[in-house]
Amino acid sequence: MRPRHYLSIIVLLFLTAGSFSIVSAADLPDIHILATGGTIAGTAENASELGHYQAGNLSVATLISSVPEMSTYARVTGEQICNLNSDEITPMIWLRLANRVNELLKSPDVDGVVITHGTDTLEETAYFLNLAVKSDKPVVITGAMRPATAISADGPLNLLNAVILAGSHDAAGKGVLILLNGEINGARDTTKTNTEMVETFRSPDFGLFGYMDNEVPKFYRESLKLHTSGTDFDVSSLKSLPKVDIVLLYPGADQTAIDAFVANSTEGLVVASMGNGGYQAEVRSALLDVVNKGIPVVISSRTGTGVCTPEDPEFIPADTLTPQKARVLLMLALTRTNNQDEIAEMFREY
Numbered sequence: 022m023r024p025r026h027y028l029s030i031i032v033l034l035f036l037t038a039g040s041f042s043i044v045s046a047a048d049l050p051d052i053h054i055l056a057t058g059g060t061i062a063g064t065a066e067n068a069s070e071l072g073h074y075q076a077g078n079l080s081v082a083t084l085i086s087s088v089p090e091m092s093t094y095a096r097v098t099g100e101q102i103c104n105l106n107s108d109e110i111t112p113m114i115w116l117r118l119a120n121r122v123n124e125l126l127k128s129p130d131v132d133g134v135v136i137t138h139g140t141d142t143l144e145e146t147a148y149f150l151n152l153a154v155k156s157d158k159p160v161v162i163t164g165a166m167r168p169a170t171a172i173s174a175d176g177p178l179n180l181l182n183a184v185i186l187a188g189s190h191d192a193a194g195k196g197v198l199i200l201l202n203g204e205i206n207g208a209r210d211t212t213k214t215n216t217e218m219v220e221t222f223r224s225p226d227f228g229l230f231g232y233m234d235n236e237v238p239k240f241y242r243e244s245l246k247l248h249t250s251g252t253d254f255d256v257s258s259l260k261s262l263p264k265v266d267i268v269l270l271y272p273g274a275d276q277t278a279i280d281a282f283v284a285n286s287t288e289g290l291v292v293a294s295m296g297n298g299g300y301q302a303e304v305r306s307a308l309l310d311v312v313n314k315g316i317p318v319v320i321s322s323r324t325g326t327g328v329c330t331p332e333d334p335e336f337i338p339a340d341t342l343t344p345q346k347a348r349v350l351l352m353l354a355l356t357r358t359n360n361q362d363e364i365a366e367m368f369r370e371y
């Protein structure tokens with residue numbers, strides 16, 4: 022071997038030793054996983070079955086042991102919050118999650134939290150936590166579109182990426198992040214857009230925050246709306262959340278659903294209006310009666326994008342929030358106040 026080659030090998034050994042010392046175990050972040058179920062913990066009869074499977078079937082211990090690569094990037098621990106299809110997630114579980122995340126992130130021993138969740142209602146849990154978590158440390162929520170038993174299951178890579186992201190300084194202070202399919206999205210503006218495809222989470226109005234470029238998070242933007250430590254919400258002593266319901270409008274809709282929700286003790290209504298705050302005369306007068314009873318009414322749009330600006334000042338505009346996100350904010354707003362103007366201000370800020 023020529024001397025130049027010896028030199029290359031020595032340089033290579035030096036660089037390799039250097040890179041090992043950079044990621045020594047002592048330097049790794051401590052990431053805690055809170056598992057709630059979903060397809061990421063789902064199993065089917067066979068590997069080609071992508072649609073019919075049992076969601077929420079694998080434990081957090083199994084999820085962690087199936088992605089040993091995580092130990093290169095973080096010291097990972099985990100706990101099971103519940104193990105459900107996310108269609109069964111309730112506001113009580115949002116409260117439990119928020120309080121547990123807040124407790125964990127207060128500890129100097131935890132650098133970030135990852136939540137595994139079914140994708141159907143992941144966006145609501147993410148936005149709730151975005152408003153109720155009181156820490157700037159990273160909180161990343163992930164899931165999967167294919168069960169763990171599937172050919173090309175997306176869960177393991179999503180979990181690995183979520184752990185890397187939760188351990189990254191760049192993810193701090195950006196609110197709760199949604200990570201699937203190598204795409205980093207913000208909790209406020211992101212929604213599930215496809216029933217089956219892995220690229221389902223989209224922020225149609227504003228776009229994604231960034232990408233996982235192999236194992237490196239790369240950010241290009243963040244939300245200007247207040248979140249986490251910047252909000253007024255404190256859920257630590259709440260036993261439940263106010264009951265808020267959504268009224269979907271369509272040609273021929275009448276006041277039946279509105280009356281039923283009021284009779285069933287709703288504390289706030291979100292209307293998924295047609296276009297930019299469009300509602301029938303009959304619906305309008307039923308909604309004004311609701312407001313006169315002291316029950317706030319928020320007008321959002323069923324279009325999925327754009328600012329919603331209803332003409333009637335008695336109603337609260339949802340800004341760009343989808344009906345399901347507006348419901349989350351109204352539930353939290355009602356824990357602070359019943360005042361129409363104060364709630365409207367929260368819809369402008371958050």
Ligand code: ASP
Nearest residue numbers: 059060106107139140141
């Ligand atoms: N139904 C499942 C759930 O939301 C879907 C998924 O996780 O992708 O739990």
